[in-house]
Amino acid sequence: MASGHGNIPEEVIESVLARHDIAETVGRVVHLTKRGKYLWGLCPFHSEKTPSFTVTPDRGVFHCFSCGMGGNAIKFRMEIEGLSFPEAVKIMAEESDIPIPEGKGGVLSASDPERDRLIQAYEWSAKFYHYLLKNTEHGTAAMEYLRSRNFSDKMIDQFQIGYAPDRWDTLLQFLEKRNFDLAEMERGGLLSARGEGKGYIDRFRGRVIFPISNRTGKVIAFAGRVLGEGQPKYLNSPESKLFNKSRILYNLHQSKASIRKTRQIVLFEGYGDVISAWDAGVHNGVATMGTSLTENHMAIMKSMADEIVLSYDGDRAGQAAAMKAIPLLEGNGLRVKIALLPSGMDPDEFVSRYGGDRFREQVIESAVSTVKFKLIYLKKNHILLEEDGKIAYAKEAIEIIAMLHSSTEREVYLREIASELDLSYDSLKQDCNLLRASMQKNLPEGDINDKRWNNGRHKKGQVQTPTLLPAYHVAERRLLSFMLQDPEAASYVSERLGEDFNIDDHAAIAAYLYAFYAQGKPPDISRFLSSLQDDRLEKTATSISMMDTPPDWNVQVLDDCIREVRRFPLQRRMELKREEMIGAEKNGDFLRAAQIASEIIALERQ
Structure with a gap:
């Protein structure tokens, strides 16, 4: 996704980056653990079991060593929420009460x-x-x-x-x-x-x-x-360059103020439900676009709220959809509650029949925990008047309750079932404890068993296999690494090499860096990334900034790198000349072969 600044002033972009801490921005979606100078987690952009995704707080950047994705806080929001650069900046500015000056509001006028x-x-x-x-x-x-x-x-x-x-x-x-x-x-x-x-x-x-x-x-x-x-x-509408239903939540533009205030989202199934609920005073309601929840939906919600209230239809299809959504939402670290409706009724119908006050108080504000909902849902599948039905329900209910970490919560639900079914609480508790012991013993080995929620967002993607880079490539990356840290190093390289890097992306990054420092800006990788106009350049620059290059440099080190960079095109020309000379000899053109040999000697001297 190429970035474009539209009409956003530089000072707005800088304020957004200053107010949106990279660790906090990423931490809303990825579980991060500190290790050395980096924060590590599982990459949200491809599927992995061993963390290779890093956040460097002092540089304000994230980078995945496996898939190569990287950038600053704005880039992260763009990729996670499917936003253009101007859209991401505008949203982040609003969140931090950063004003966009009059006459500069054409934020959506990106280069498309x-x-x-x-x-x-x-x-x-x-x-x-x-x-x-x-x-x-x-x-x-x-x-x-x-x-x-x-x-x-x-x-x-x-x-x-x-x-x-x-x-x-x-x-x-x-x-x-x-x-x-x-x-x-x-x-x-x-x-x-x-x-x-x-x-x-x-x-x-x-x-x-x-x-x-x-x-x-x-x-x-x-x-x-x-x-x-x-x-x-x-x-x-069909999918287009504007509309991707897996990334859009209906009514988010109107509900976001209430969502930020309450840190809660009420998730409905349809447009009519959202509109009726709004009329009833529920102003933090959104709906998916006739599709089931996607990873992008959950990332957007997680960036804005801590709790989701599912207000789906009261029929079997609505309850089944809620059951399907619960593990996805909880798996992404969100608290979930379920709003209960009379059987067969949807939120729109409830508001029409009973009014907005009852909907708010008896449905939304009285939403139950996911465990309570699962037990209610489970109960409907058994005939509790029969002994077999009672035993089967108790067994399945214990399987749900045993998953709870809190012994107090387990006790509350077990006592409810004991009272409801007229069974012994002690026997239910014993069965529950035996099941928990069995579950602990059978936990699979792995590096992320206790971080199950961090697996939810992973999309399968092509993971880059590390390859040994040629000497000139390493030299160019090393030069850029020094240049990103020190304007004097950039000035030295500018005078002696300019933009004569062999790799086009490196030449482009160098050009942007010279312009960045020419404006009197201090070294700042996060702000520099926002000056780039290309997705690939951002990833490359982020990757280079992650190199363990010491901040202090000397002329000898820079000269060695510059020499290696300049040597490569000469070596390439020599290789081509050798091939040409062999071809001339094969064709019996020995005069031409001798002439090429002298050209090769001249190149070797250089």
Whole structure:
């Protein structure tokens, strides 16, 4: 992901880095352990069992020695949450109450014109659909549907709900009149292609439109609910350069202030639930985009909250989804509670029938622990009036309770079951203790058994195998390592070598470094990384900054490295000349071979 500064002033970027400690930023997602000058953990960007991911607090950088990922706190948030550089800076600035000066707010104007045009198109399309819903005959039936769902005018406006008429070209004409490129609009998910060379039609037709915004509040996609009968019932915008449903939580842009204040997120299954809950006073609610929880969703939530309240539907499917989500969330170090609803009822229906106050007090604020929920869920699978059902339930319940570390918690739940089933507490406790002893004995060996939650985010990725680097490559890295630590070393290399590094990335890093110091800035790897405009350069510079190069240097060391760097192109030319000479000899052109031999001797002298 290439970074672009947009219109963000340098002082804002520097303030963001100063206020967001790298160890704290990374520590919200990765369990870190101090070892020497580094903090170590399991890399969140690829799957591994032995920690090779490091954080260096005094340099403000993270780096994985296996997969090569690295950068500063801004880069970490970008990669974990799927943000562009400007988006990450804006979010981090908001979190630290760092003002972005007037006239400098074009933070989303990164170096991607198509992305900017799509955002503009979605923003205007959302306003257009909202207008059609509220002010035209097209929207009458949709408005009646929303009223039947108890959506007030205030909520319709707050969530910018709209309506796409059941016609082929309503939005098409709207976008055409505003000179948008229709092929771009199709790639962005607003239009659909009729077929090869046959033009375009509206993607959303005859649907109530729920705009989906990113964390900064820009509309980046739509969810359309069909009006009346029809399939699919819900239609989302397709994946695009704006929209990736595995990285987006519906309503996060409006709920983030309440989430930060409470350190709690209420997670719903659908848009309607979020909107009804907001009307009921639950302002920290979000929903996934018609998909199950992903690692990215959990990383975003973990960066903002400590506790998740799952408010899924009260039917079997909703409860099964909650059961599936619990280990994922807890596995990422989040506390989890479950909001209980009457069987078959969803949050939207509960608010409509019983009102917002009862929903807040009896559902959200009365959410139960995951153990309590698992026991309730388990109980529904057994007939407790029969002895076999009672014994089977007690056995399975003990398996859940035995997992608890706290003996007090275990006692509370065991006494509840003993009372409920009219069984002896002592016998249940004995069975539980025997099971715990068996579990301890059978724990698999490994380096991360007690850090199970730190495994949750790992994505399978290509791990780089360390290779022996050629001498000139090592010399270039060593020079850059000295230069990153000392402007005088950079000045010395600039005068004698300039940008004549053999490896393009090294030459680019050197050029950026000369410019960085020319602005009078002190050595600071974290701030320097933010001046780079390329993802690969950031990784390379971070890797070089991790070298154990002593901060003090002398002219002899730099000269030796420079000589090695300059020697390589000469050696390469000599190799090519030798190949050319052999070719000339094979062809019987001995005069040309002798001429090349003299050229090789001249190169050797150099």
